[in-house]
Amino acid sequence: MGKRILLLIGTKKGLFIAEGDEGRRSWALRGPYCSTWPIHHAIGDAATGAIHAAGGNEWFGPAVWRSEDLGESWTHSSEGLAYGQGEEPVSTVWSLASGHGGLYAGVQPAGLFHSRDGGRTWRHLAGLRDHPSRPEWNPGGAGLILHSLVPHPDDANRIWVGISAAGVFASDDGGTHWEPRNRGTRADFFPDDQKYPEFGQCVHCLVMAAGSNGRLYQQNHCGMYRSDDGGRTWESIENGLPSSFGFPAAAHPRDPETLFLLPLNGDSAGRFMPDGKAAVWRTRDGGASWQDLREGLPQEDAYFGVLRQAMTTDVMEPAGVYFGTGSGSVFASADEGDSWTEIARHLPTISSVETMVVEHDS
């Protein structure tokens, strides 16, 4: 038995799949799938082998697509992905996560749904929208979206979400009750005496470090942070980075000290690669220091951005790192970011990149 790596690439015009060999040296692209619907996020469910792709279509509304044959055929459903009559309807699905035999979906306007049947039907976890802070949630540039979903790998009752721009919220009882967890993260867009509110921060991406020890990282609109207590307190780790602004963060699959970022040049400076030179930034010590990784990445005229869900790692040894750009290129590293290769280009705007490892006979 060998392994293949599937890169699930969500774009503005459908899902694409890049399929690589175990060494991650040669790649073949296929797609687009999902009837060229905008796909914000796609994941492979290791427990079932299914691929789930989340999105929304201007004509037809939200849906989660499902393939049980690695992308060859697809079904779609939005059954239960709905708020009550009279409420602003769910327009699109932004994020997916699997765990403990179920699937989670984060939607716009921000809310959380759960499925126990592989995405065929969904149930609203209403506790999040029942939080008393909800009337004061304000949309970020992409709308009021629940974009980050972090179920605890070992404890089915614990889950964290990131909402733009309401901040990080966590539940310890399976989604019934929630509390904001933003202490120590800045909101530079508020008045001077209100820059550290209980909620309302513009979290861009929330990820969990390997090891189940409660460590979280977040890229925020206003800084980069680490928490070692499940998000109750946050510490800035932006010293040494070229800017405090970016969208994605990707955790190493085994080392909780290693994290990958893609800082952009600033929120009001164009939001592209600093000086037009592309770099992934890596820490090996939990954010105490940072190293820029540039080998194989364009070092002139690189005026692209990378969206919040468009960078990820794989579970191989050494770990692979991948990111997709707003201009439709996918870059891959098979050596934990030391060197990079462009493995796809000219795709539609890339919203997300995730990996899936599958076994094959030959």
Add this chain to the structure above:
Amino acid sequence: MAAAQDRKDSPTLVVRLPGVLVDLFPGSARQVELQAATVDEMVDELDRRWPGMRGRICDTRPAIRKHMNIFVDGERATLATRLRPGMEVFVLTAISGG
């Protein structure tokens, strides 16, 4: 029971569906004949035949989706629009995208 009787007595309609919608529901067709007294009932009948189709045409306010249009005898309809025998109903996708 009364609703079932109403539906039985409802007029037969010709409903024309857009290809991009039909493509999402294997086995559906561009032209459909059915009985319904209102557009709302018509969408319910489409959903009964092809589960999930209501959610593609309507949102949960409930209303016809912003970028979908339903025309009944040339007039833009709402879910409440009443239907008469022999009417032709067009379900259309609006200009959208980028």
